[in-house]
Amino acid sequence: MPQVDWLSQLLKIITVTGQLEARCVYGVPWRVAWGKSATHEIPYHVVLKGRAILEDPETGKARELVGGDIVLLPDGAAHVLHDGSGQTPGLTQNRQGSAGWILSENDSQGEHLDMLCGRFFIGSPHDRLLRDYLPTDLVVRSTDNQDEDGIRSASSHLANLVGLMRMESVGDNVGGRAILDALSSALFTLVLRAASESEQAPAGLLALAGHPRLAPAISAMFADPARSWNLLDLADLCSMSRATFMRHFQDKLGRSAVELLTDIRMGLAANKLKKPTMTTEAVAESVGYQSVSAFRRVFADRMGMTPGQWRRLVHEDQ
Numbered sequence: 001m002p003q004v005d006w007l008s009q010l011l012k013i014i015t016v017t018g019q020l021e022a023r024c025v026y027g028v029p030w031r032v033a034w035g036k037s038a039t040h041e042i043p044y045h046v047v048l049k050g051r052a053i054l055e056d057p058e059t060g061k062a063r064e065l066v067g068g069d070i071v072l073l074p075d076g077a078a079h080v081l082h083d084g085s086g087q088t089p090g091l092t093q094n095r096q097g098s099a100g101w102i103l104s105e106n107d108s109q110g111e112h113l114d115m116l117c118g119r120f121f122i123g124s125p126h127d128r129l130l131r132d133y134l135p136t137d138l139v140v141r142s143t144d145n146q147d148e149d150g151i152r153s154a155s156s157h158l159a160n161l162v163g164l165m166r167m168e169s170v171g172d173n174v175g176g177r178a179i180l181d182a183l184s185s186a187l188f189t190l191v192l193r194a195a196s197e198s199e200q201a202p203a204g205l206l207a208l209a210g211h212p213r214l215a216p217a218i219s220a221m222f223a224d225p226a227r228s229w230n231l232l233d234l235a236d237l238c239s240m241s242r243a244t245f246m247r248h249f250q251d252k253l254g255r256s257a258v259e260l261l262t263d264i265r266m267g268l269a270a271n272k273l274k275k276p277t278m279t280t281e282a283v284a285e286s287v288g289y290q291s292v293s294a295f296r297r298v299f300a301d302r303m304g305m306t307p308g309q310w311r312r313l314v315h316e317d318q
Contacts, residue, residue, distance in 0.1 A: 006209055007192060009222035013267040014130065015123035018044075018184025022102040022117040023169045028110025029087035033057070037076030040127040042120040044072045044187070045081065048166055050113035053084040054137070068142045070158065070191055072120075074134040083113065100177050101169065116165055120188050125270055125303050125310065129263055133205040133253075140194040154194035161187060205260075208252045213238055217245070217257060225264045226288035231257060266302040269295070273307055274314050280307050 024032060037043050045054075047069045054071060055062040057080050064084070065071060073079060082089075092106045101118075122130055142158035165183050168176050196210040208214055216237040221229065234257055235245035249257050265287040272283045284295035300306045305313070 006218050006222045007189065007196070010205075011189060013264070013271065014126040016185060016188050017121045018118060018181055018186075018188055019121070020101045020116060020118040020165070020169065020180040020184055022104055024104045024113065024115045024117060026083075026092070026104075026106050026113045026115075027108030028083040028113075029085050029089045029108060030092075030106055030113065031080065031082040031089045032092075032104075033080045034078060036078045037073075037119065039076070040122045040124055041076055042072055042074050042122065042130070042188075043076065043079075044070065044118055044120060044184075044191075046070050046116040046162055046165065046187075048114040048116065048162065050111060050115075051084075052081045052113055052115065055080045055082065063139070065139065068159065068162075070140050070142060070162070070187070072134075072138045072188075072191060073136070074131055074138065075136040076131075077136065081115075083110070085110070101180070114166075116162075116169060118184050120184070125305075126267055128302075128304075129267055132255075132263070133260075135204055135206075138191065138195055138206075140191050140198070142194075154190055154197050158187075158190050158194055161190060204253060208249070211248070211252055213240070214245075214248060214252065217249070218260070221257070221261050221264055225261060225268060226286060228288060229257075229261060262298060263302060265289075266299055269299060269307070270303060270310060273311050276311075276315075283307070 024030075034043060045052075045065070047065045047067055049067045051067070052065045053062050054065055057078055065081075090106050090108055092104050095103045095105075140158065141155060142162050143153075143155045161183060165180060165187070168180050168183065173179075192206060196206040198210070209218055217234040220227075220234065220237055231246060232242050235242045238245055240248070246256070253260065269283050269287045272278055272286060273280070280296070281292050284290075284292045287295070289295035289298075296307055299310075303310060
């Protein structure tokens with residue numbers, strides 16, 4: 001079976017849009033705090049210039065970000081960004097441009113930071129799927145490099161994208177907000193691609209997708225999720241024994257292949273249930289369930305509501 005672009009398939013199931021909210025231009029000392037995000041939101045920060053300390057206010061865990069670093073927080077946890085000096089920051093001035101995003105500045109003369117801040121919005125009810133399969137925080141670095149054959153990496157494409165975002169966030173260009181939001185959406189996909197290509201891909205779906213021996217299995221599940229896959233079939237695709245396949249899959253993903261397949265199926269089912277002409281029985285069969293009662297039970301377990309409740313919720317929002 002030819003390998004399928006798993007990331008494109010995932011983003012067909014899950015609708016992700018992006019929005020730039022602020023450009024922060026600060027001199028040391030500075031400090032900014034973000035509260036916990038809504039369940040369907042993923043905050044992001046792009047360090048254009050300078051350095052920043054990303055800190056979890058609950059655990060005190062901190063990591064340094066430098067120019068070119070991009071951080072996503074899929075769990076939406078409250079977080080603080082600061083310069084690390086320990087000095088008391090001065091006042092900031094916020095000015096909202098016509099494009100909708102805020103320019104936040106201070107008068108400090110220390111080392112300067114230039115940073116873009118925004119968030120991604122995940123279409124319901126798929127926010128749970130991303131939170132379960134992505135790390136709590138994801139950091140990638142955009143670098144302008146290419147391999148020996150002149151092929152540019154995902155990180156170099158990120159550098160180009162960030163450069164465009166920087167240019168569009170200067171001044172009030174016509175169409176600037178629309179362009180920045182579109183670039184933010186592309187940023188999400190490129191960050192996931194860059195992370196999956198990294199030698200230190202974080203545990204979860206990104207590590208699994210970047211594992212060459214396991215790639216045939218994830219490709220097959222996204223390509224034909226309704227097929228009655230069993231562990232032996234998937235192991236054979238990867239030229240592994242059933243036990244070896246299960247061990248590698250669990251180690252990389254933190255979940256079993258059956259759990260991933262079920263989540264893919266339920267994500268597809270949630271989208272199909274939006275169609276008023278498609279019966280629940282037809283939806284169940286289209287994602288690999290011959291028993292409607294079994295489908296209803298699994299859907300309620302994974303999505304937190306019955307297929308009927310999800311249909312009504314969708315129609316109320318329209």
